[in-house]
Amino acid sequence: MRSRALRRSRNAVLAASVAVGIALAGPAGPAVPVAPTSSPPTPAPASAKGGDVHTVPVPDGDDPTERTIPARTTQPFSLIGLTWDDPYAELGGTAEVRTRDSRTRTWSDWQALDADVRAPESGPESGTASGTASENESGTERADTTMRGGTSPLWTGPSDGIQLRATGDALPEGLRVDLVDPEGAEDVRLPAATRAEAPAGAPAMTMRAGWGADESMVLDPPRYNRTTKAVFVHHTAGTNSYTCADSASIVRGIFTYHVKSQGWNDIGYHFLVDKCGKVFEGRAGGIDKPVQGAHTAGFNTDTSSISVLGDYMTATTVPAVRQAVATVAAWKLGLYGLDPAGSVRLTAATDNGKFEAGETATLKRISGHRDGSATDCPGDHLYADLPKIRALASASASGLVPDGSDAGAEADTDTDAVADTDTDTDSGTGWDEEPATDAPAADAATGDFDADGYEDAAVTYRTAAGDAPLVLLRGTKRGPATATPAVLHGAGGRAVAAGDLNGDGYDDLAVWTGSGIATFHGSPAGLTTTGAPTVEGLRNLGPSFAARDTDGDGYAELVAGGVVVADGSPDGIVRAAAPRVNRP
Numbered sequence: 001m002r003s004r005a006l007r008r009s010r011n012a013v014l015a016a017s018v019a020v021g022i023a024l025a026g027p028a029g030p031a032v033p034v035a036p037t038s039s040p041p042t043p044a045p046a047s048a049k050g051g052d053v054h055t056v057p058v059p060d061g062d063d064p065t066e067r068t069i070p071a072r073t074t075q076p077f078s079l080i081g082l083t084w085d086d087p088y089a090e091l092g093g094t095a096e097v098r099t100r101d102s103r104t105r106t107w108s109d110w111q112a113l114d115a116d117v118r119a120p121e122s123g124p125e126s127g128t129a130s131g132t133a134s135e136n137e138s139g140t141e142r143a144d145t146t147m148r149g150g151t152s153p154l155w156t157g158p159s160d161g162i163q164l165r166a167t168g169d170a171l172p173e174g175l176r177v178d179l180v181d182p183e184g185a186e187d188v189r190l191p192a193a194t195r196a197e198a199p200a201g202a203p204a205m206t207m208r209a210g211w212g213a214d215e216s217m218v219l220d221p222p223r224y225n226r227t228t229k230a231v232f233v234h235h236t237a238g239t240n241s242y243t244c245a246d247s248a249s250i251v252r253g254i255f256t257y258h259v260k261s262q263g264w265n266d267i268g269y270h271f272l273v274d275k276c277g278k279v280f281e282g283r284a285g286g287i288d289k290p291v292q293g294a295h296t297a298g299f300n301t302d303t304s305s306i307s308v309l310g311d312y313m314t315a316t317t318v319p320a321v322r323q324a325v326a327t328v329a330a331w332k333l334g335l336y337g338l339d340p341a342g343s344v345r346l347t348a349a350t351d352n353g354k355f356e357a358g359e360t361a362t363l364k365r366i367s368g369h370r371d372g373s374a375t376d377c378p379g380d381h382l383y384a385d386l387p388k389i390r391a392l393a394s395a396s397a398s399g400l401v402p403d404g405s406d407a408g409a410e411a412d413t414d415t416d417a418v419a420d421t422d423t424d425t426d427s428g429t430g431w432d433e434e435p436a437t438d439a440p441a442a443d444a445a446t447g448d449f450d451a452d453g454y455e456d457a458a459v460t461y462r463t464a465a466g467d468a469p470l471v472l473l474r475g476t477k478r479g480p481a482t483a484t485p486a487v488l489h490g491a492g493g494r495a496v497a498a499g500d501l502n503g504d505g506y507d508d509l510a511v512w513t514g515s516g517i518a519t520f521h522g523s524p525a526g527l528t529t530t531g532a533p534t535v536e537g538l539r540n541l542g543p544s545f546a547a548r549d550t551d552g553d554g555y556a557e558l559v560a561g562g563v564v565v566a567d568g569s570p571d572g573i574v575r576a577a578a579p580r581v582n583r584p
Contacts, residue, residue: 051180051183052181054179055178056069056074057175064171065168067175071163077179078155078253079154080156081151082164083149084149089172091166094167095112095151098110098162102158102159116376118352118353148174157242162179164177178261185214196210199288203279210248219265222283222284222285225302230303230333231305232296232367233325233329236309239311240310242310247274247276264294266294269293273306276320276321288335297373306329313376319443329365339397339479340397341482342365345362365390370383391459391480398483400473443459445497446498448507449506451522454474456480457472458470460494468491469491471485472485492511493514497547501547502555507522508522515539519534519572533571538575541561544562553568
């Protein structure tokens with residue numbers, strides 16, 4: 001075992017002007033979950049605006065490999081999807097739509113509908129009369145309703161016209177376009193038992209009553225599992241151009257599409273998070289109970305799910321999103337005494353393109369959809385954020401990032417009066433509107449700072465007093481050692497990134513302070529400030545901050561919002577001569 005010295009104040013190291021290593025020492029230990037503060041009470045509305053669906057059959061045409069709908073006027077809608085008869089069939093091709101804005105009368109460009117989906121449930125019906133699911137997964141979402149296959153729904157905003165083109169060698173039978181108007185149905189009376197606030201100890205979120213779920217659409221009671229062993233992270237795909245004021249309508253639209261268009265009993269996801277970090281309750285049955293969802297084919301039993309609104313193949317996340325996902329996952333797993341940085345063995349209940357029925361998979365407690373199924377979900381960018389999210393979840397569960405800090409502060413809602421900032425279309429973020437980045441939030445980075453084969457973690461957050469500590473967690477075979485953190489007061493900032501900046505084989509750490517970038521170099525003894533440069537004058541880095549070798553020269557660059565702002569070198573980072581767009 002290497003000898004490691006621990007220094008808890010970076011300021012003292014700098015004042016001494018000597019080479020001192022910041023060690024990541026201490027025995028390993030699982031996180032001890034601590035529940036965050038619950039949301040303030042939200043009065044339940046007396047009624048909710050139910051969603052409505054209009055359908056347009058796709059004509060057969062002369063060519064079986066090509067199906068079209070010419071441009072035409074439709075009933076009002078704000079969300080669109082393509083569905084077909086066989087719920088277990090794949091589209092077997094591509095589908096694109098154009099839609100007409102009902103306010104401006106202008107047509108959109110062609111937009112692809114995401115067909116990278118599988119029926120979330122398969123196998124024999126296994127629910128019992130009491131509503132408890134067995135170890136096998138439910139075969140149908142609702143016994144009295146015919147399920148349909150379908151693409152992921154696409155949010156369009158208020159629209160009244162469509163055009164469709166679909167191509168493929170084996171397009172399924174019964175193609176139709178489903179047009180969802182989240183505001184289209186008459187007001188429905190909410191049941192008296194509708195819960196308006198989260199249970200004590202739960203993260204702050206908008207409950208079903210708050211986003212206006214029409215509970216009369218949910219015909220069957222929820223099915224309950226025995227426990228929750230893992231959380232799968234998803235994205236909804238579709239558009240990134242929505243505003244966070246639309247988020248409740250988007251959730252209501254997805255709910256309507258899942259139930260009325262695809263024949264499911266309820267929305268498939270347990271939780272949803274918008275691009276500003278606002279959390280929404282998903283499937284009914286109790287957020288603190290092991291409700292069976294419909295989200296990851298083969299692994300719906302004993303798991304939970306969080307889906308982020310947006311397409312994270314193109315968009316990058318903001319700290320508020322990562323913190324929201326981490327907080328919910330840490331709380332949910334903490335109900336069962338589980339370490340969010342740990343792993344679990346799950347058995348696939350059905351063939352899903354990646355695992356065969358009965359095959360055992362070893363997965364992270366917080367996994368991406370693609371870890372359990374053959375899919376691109378949750379998108380390359382959100383998937384790459386999962387190590388950060390696990391580190392944040394461990395810190396949250398252990399109380400290292402105390403609730404009451406400004407971690408996960410929302411940046412764009414219809415009530416907080418904080419405007420979004422415009423983002424250049426070449427920034428690489430993928431957002432037409434980017435949440436404001438001046439709201440402090442927690443961030444995390446993982447890297448092997450001492451090259452011992454285990455991923456270490458660095459977490460920063462803003463306290464209520466405005467301080468920004470940096471928390472370092474030593475990596476072990478069981479994940480970050482949250483029981484023995486090294487806390488460097490005043491050494492944190494707004495975002496952190498890890499990568500080999502000087503090409504010596506050790507991951508280094510970069511901290512964006514808000515006015516510049518401070519770095520720590522990795523070494524056999526852990527992180528050190530020796531020879532680690534600081535770059536000042538970088539104030540507006542945008543919502544994402546990462547370290548990666550974009551040009552293959554062996555040195556990681558610092559990339560913010562898709563723009564390279566600092567280059568790596570044998571001496572560490574140097575400010576880029578001119579910021580340049582990173583083109584992966």
